[in-house]
Amino acid sequence: MKSVLLSAMLVVLLTQPVHAAPSDDISIYAVSLVGSPYRLGGTSPETGLDCSGFVDHVFRQITGVKLPHDSLAISESTQTLDRADLQPGDLVFFNTLDHAFSHVGIYLGDDRFVHATSSRTGSVMVSRLSDPYWRERFDGARRVAVPADPSVAVASFE
Secondary structure: OHHHHHHHHHHHHHOOOOOOOHHHHHHHHHHHOOOOEEOOOOEEOOOEEOHHHHHHHHHHHHHOOEOOOOHHHHHHOOEEEOHHHOOOOOEEEEOOOOOOOOEEEEEEEOOEEEEEEOOOOOEEEEEEOOOHHHHHHEEEEEEOOOOOOOOOOOOEOO
């Protein structure tokens, strides 16, 4: 079932125009990491990722933008969005540890987001914003400012 769902999602994401926008590249790469192991403090798909390490890894690989390794710090260094304005590649934040912005994932569109989670699978996985667990803990959405030409100027938020 898991491989069928992953395959279907990759088909949807990969049937984009030839010149994919950076947000499409972010989504495609993020989904390709589904199943990578979870590790608190982790920053590598090979050895394990935590939620902020996952988001930083994806953005650094695709856009060159380096994000902090802390979900609260990421929320403070990105642009606030209304939930209705979410686009693939935007960030979604949750209160999972009894404090705001304690978990982060990458929005894929169609109510789905990809994130590194320790509690459900111990790996990178896709979830739905409408799932009662995530809906009750939703803290907000943010957008990472990505330079039009990443080779010109790389933003760093550390």
